[in-house]
Amino acid sequence: MTRDDLAEMLADQTPACGPARDALLSGGTFDVWDGLVPANWHLNTYSRRLRHTQKRGIATLGLTETVGILRQAGDEALRIGMIRTADRAWTFILFFNAAATTVLACARGGRVQPEDD
Template sequence: MTPDGLFEMLVEQTPACGPAREALLSGGTFGVWDGLVPADQLFHTYRTRLRIAQKRGRATLGLAETVGLLERMEDELLRIGWIDTTDRAWAFTLFLNATATTVLACASVALSLHEMD
């Protein structure tokens, strides 16, 4: 996957996709992990991350929308990707279809303290 290819796949799936595109344009690093993960497993993991972020007052982008999407996808197999901003303030998690040809959702929790969006 090329940066341009990933850039084209990041549209408006969730509110985090625009900032993830900007991170790529600004020289952020990215990748896609090998292997497939069932959406229902990801749902439980990211629902917990959302609750913890809310409890700690961490800013999030697209996380609530992504959790809802993962819940609806049930046991569909997905690939997980990532984009890190150059300033390391945000790390975006990408949820792609099994062939890594479509971004289904994008979410992020601030790595540094930001006000809640």
């Protein structure tokens, strides 16, 4: 997968996709891992992260939507990836279909203010 391929896949799946695309096109790095994991395995992890960030007032971008997308995907096998900004200040987690031809969801964490849910 090329940088341009990935940039084209990042649309409006979640509010984090636009900033992830901007980070990628501004010199950020990216990885897409080979392994496949059922969406519901990710759901448990990212549901806990969402509760943790909400409880502590840690800002997220697209995490609420990502958890919903993972819930809907059920036991569908997903591939994951990551975009890191050039300054390494932000990391975006990406969830792809099994063939890594479609971004299903994208989320970013940080410490500013919680998103409105």
